[in-house]
Amino acid sequence: MRRGVLGVVGGRIGDVERVACRRKPIAIAPRIDHFRRRVVGQTIREVGRVGKRVVLRLDSADAIVLEPRMTGLVLVANPPSREHLRFRCRLTGSGTRELLYWDRRGLGNVRLFSPAEFETAFGPEKLGPDALAMTADLFRTRLGGSKRAVKVALLDQRAVAGIGNLYASEILHVAGVHPARRCDRITRDQWRRIADATHAVLETAIRCEGSTLGDGTYRNALNQAGSYQNHHRVYDKAGEGCLRCGAESRIVRIVQAQRSTFYCRECQRN
DNA sequence: CCCCAGTCCTGCGGGC
DNA sequence: TGCCCGCAGGACTGGG
Numbered sequence: 628m629r630r631g632v633l634g635v636v637g638g639r640i641g642d643v644e645r646v647a648c649r650r651k652p653i654a655i656a657p658r659i660d661h662f663r664r665r666v667v668g669q670t671i672r673e674v675g676r677v678g679k680r681v682v683l684r685l686d687s688a689d690a691i692v693l694e695p696r697m698t699g700l701v702l703v704a705n706p707p708s709r710e711h712l713r714f715r716c717r718l719t720g721s722g723t724r725e726l727l728y729w730d731r732r733g734l735g736n737v738r739l740f741s742p743a744e745f746e747t748a749f750g751p752e753k754l755g756p757d758a759l760a761m762t763a764d765l766f767r768t769r770l771g772g773s774k775r776a777v778k779v780a781l782l783d784q785r786a787v788a789g790i791g792n793l794y795a796s797e798i799l800h801v802a803g804v805h806p807a808r809r810c811d812r813i814t815r816d817q818w819r820r821i822a823d824a825t826h827a828v829l830e831t832a833i834r835c836e837g838s839t840l841g842d843g844t845y846r847n848a849l850n851q852a853g854s855y856q857n858h859h860r861v862y863d864k865a866g867e868g869c870l871r872c873g874a875e876s877r878i879v880r881i882v883q884a885q886r887s888t889f890y891c892r893e894c895q896r897n
Numbered sequence: 898c899c900c901c902a903g904t905c906c907t908g909c910g911g912g913c
Numbered sequence: 914t915g916c917c918c919g920c921a922g923g924a925c926t927g928g929g
Contacts, residue, residue, distance in 0.1 A: 651906075679923075696923045698907080711907085732906045734923065775899070784924080791922050838922065842909055845922060862922095885901075887920085904926085912918085 628701055628837070629676045631848025635683065635703065638721030639670050646712045653713045653728075654736035662739050665689055671718075677749045678757070678788035683726075690740045691716075692748075693728055697844075699735030702727040704850045707843075713737070731844060758789040758829055763819035770810045777813060777821070778806035779884045790825070793838060793862045796889045798824045800861045800871065805897035806881070806888045831858060838862075861889035869893060 643666055645652060645659045655662060669685040676682060681701050683691040693701050706712050706729040714728035714737050728737050740748060747753075756765060769787065770780050780786055781795040790798065799806050801824035804817050813821075832838065837853035839845050840863070846852060860870050865880040874893035881888050 654905095694923085696905095697921065698923095730906090731908075732921090734905060734907095773898090779900095782923090793922050840922070842921075844908095885903095886923095900929085902926105902928095905924095907921100909920085910918105911920105913916090 628695070628848055629674060629681050630833075631836075632674050632681060632701055632703060632723075632726065634723040635671050635718060635721055635726050636674055637670065638718035638723055640666050640668065640685075641717040641719050642667060643714070643716045646715055648711065648713060648733075651733065653730055653733045654738070655714060656736070656738045665739060666691065666716075671721075678754055678784055679791065680749075688742050690742075690745050692738050692740055692745075694735050694738070695728075695730065696732075696734040696736075698732045699728060699730035700846055700850070701848055702729055702846075702850055703848050707731075707846065707850060752785075754784055754788045755786045756788065758787050758825050761787055761822055761825055763815065763822040766818045766822055767813075767815065771813065771818070773810040775810055776807045776883055777804060777810050778888050780810050781821075782884070782886070789829070792886050793840075793859075794828055794832065796862050796887075797860060798828045800890060800895060801828055803871070803894055805895045806883065806890050808897050831855065861891060863887075864889060 643663050645655055669687055671683050672686060673684040675684060680692050680694045703723045703726055706727055711731045712727060712729050716726040718724055773780055778795050778799055781790050802820040804821060832855040835853055835855035836847040837845050838855040839852035840856060861878050864878045866876055867878050868875045869877050869891040872894035877891050877893040878889060879892055
């Protein structure tokens with residue numbers, strides 16, 4: 628999603644508006660008039676990412692952070708529907724004329740941070756190292772002492788930033804580790820496989836522009852469907868055969884920390 | 898420290 | 914067909 632937004636770099640913010648929507652508006656902070664006062668006329672210097680959020684760094688050193696959560700989209704193209712458009716940022720002086728935030732469920736938010744606020748919200752106390760920067764040793768030092776199930780721990784953004792529910796199941800399947808395995812019983816070799824799998828899965832998913840599941844919600848910044856769902860090995864595949872070990876009908880769904888986990892009962896042993 | 902349920906929302910597909 | 918229920922790429926809070 629971030630990559631599709633890179634064209635806004637160099638753009639000057641003309642106006643920002645909260646788009647009227649039927650129901651409760653999404654969280655935009657600070658209030659839109661204060662927000663506008665601080666960003667209009669600013670140039671976007673850089674498009675970054677912090678965990679699962681897109682970060683627009685401005686000349687003023689303030690940063691606009693868009694956090695899509697489950698169903699939010701950061702777009703530089705027409706949104707999937709007019710209906711759930713939440714926020715618009717008009718731009719001049721770049722190829723992109725406007726940046727939009729669209730969110731069906733409205734669980735996400737758009738917030739403006741000063742450098743100090745940004746550090747408080749996303750510093751090392753709140754967010755672990757990025758998933759793509761993780762090594763076997765980093766995994767082991769950060770999670771190896773925990774009694775938690777490894778799949779639950781992978782979703783803990785304070786431990787590792789950027790792994791979502793779908794990808795946690797896929798990563799553990801590639802690594803051949805049972806999702807309920809306690810972190811403190813995972814071997815060095817398994818951490819190495821988890822680290823390798825994290826890179827393999829996330830890098831491929833990024834190349835594929837993410838996973839567009841049944842309801843079609845996830846799209847890239849151009850409102851195009853992703854294709855990583857075609858690479859899924861376990862997610863939403865309960866009852867199917869395993870591509871890793873060839874076992875028939877051994878993929879199952881369980882619930883951990885109130886969220887779905889999928890794994891192969893044959894080749895991911897606890 | 899860690900679990901769990903509840904909360905914020907909308908919309909979908911399945912079962913009856 | 915219509916209705917109800919469970920479920921969803923996330924994160925946070927409060928209670929135990």
